[in-house]
Amino acid sequence: MFHNFLKQSLVLLKKYFLYLFSLEICFLVTSLLYFIQLKRIMFNYLTKLESFTPDIQTIQNTTDQATQSVQVEQLINALGPSTQSMVFLLFILTPLIIVGLWTLFQGLIWRKLQQKQIPLFQYVRQCIIASVGAALLSIIIVNIQFIPVMVLLLILEYYFLTLVYAWPHQISLIHISKMLAYGLSHLHTLGPYVLLLTLTSTALFVMIGMAFMRYTLGVSIFSWPWYVGYGIIVIALNIYLKVLISLKIHQN
Numbered sequence: 354m355f356h357n358f359l360k361q362s363l364v365l366l367k368k369y370f371l372y373l374f375s376l377e378i379c380f381l382v383t384s385l386l387y388f389i390q391l392k393r394i395m396f397n398y399l400t401k402l403e404s405f406t407p408d409i410q411t412i413q414n415t416t417d418q419a420t421q422s423v424q425v426e427q428l429i430n431a432l433g434p435s436t437q438s439m440v441f442l443l444f445i446l447t448p449l450i451i452v453g454l455w456t457l458f459q460g461l462i463w464r465k466l467q468q469k470q471i472p473l474f475q476y477v478r479q480c481i482i483a484s485v486g487a488a489l490l491s492i493i494i495v496n497i498q499f500i501p502v503m504v505l506l507l508i509l510e511y512y513f514l515t516l517v518y519a520w521p522h523q524i525s526l527i528h529i530s531k532m533l534a535y536g537l538s539h540l541h542t543l544g545p546y547v548l549l550l551t552l553t554s555t556a557l558f559v560m561i562g563m564a565f566m567r568y569t570l571g572v573s574i575f576s577w578p579w580y581v582g583y584g585i586i587v588i589a590l591n592i593y594l595k596v597l598i599s600l601k602i603h604q605n
Contacts, residue, residue, distance in 0.1 A: 366596050373462050377588045380458035398439050456484040463518035466599035471523050479524045483517040512547045519602050546598045553591040
């Protein structure tokens with residue numbers, strides 16, 4: 354039984370590997386390109402802040418309180434729009450873009466592995482709703498003071514989010530209850546695979562962060578060939594785990 358399962362997974366991996374690998378690479382490249390663009394915008398903002406240094410020094414040297422208040426107000430008015438735009442970009446737009454990219458490419462990967470194809474628009478819609486809901490829930494979870502509970506809840510959240518992506522049916526109220534019941538009843542069989550998938554996904558994001566720091570700061574203990582080799586191995590393992598999870602769900 355287990356031998357047949359592994360054989361099926363290898364056949365499916367061989368059949369879709371190039372397509373799935375290309376989607377993973379597209380996700381990484383588009384994410385890196387966005388962060389490179391974000392770095393440029395932040396650099397321009399910091400340059401603008403530095404240009405106001407003489408004005409700040411002038412305000413500090415002003416002894417007249419009324420004149421100082423007017424100068425501070427002028428400085429705030431000059432910096433206000435740029436600062437508001439930067440706050441919006443960093444704390445609202447950037448998370449939405451990353452969640453959007455992740456939803457798009459990961460959704461296409463899981464949809465390819467499904468034997469019963471859901472209409473693309475409906476599938477993307479349910480993935481967006483699930484991903485945004487998970488992102489909002491994660492904000493609440495990370496504020497939990499007790500770290501073991503926080504980590505456990507994040508893993509469970511990712512477990513059920515994975516089921517949403519891999520579930521071979523359009524999600525409705527009836528299917529949500531069935532999916533939750535299925536997820537809980539098969540936690541002992543699917544859980545280890547999803548846990549490994551979580552670890553490989555985390556390792557991939559860590560690699561992206563390290564590569565971005567090397568690009569921006571030029572400081573790293575690893576060379577670019579190491580990042581390439583590391584990325585290929587982790588992506589291949591990540592894809593294979595998705596194949597195994599998809600097969601497990603379809604078999605059950």
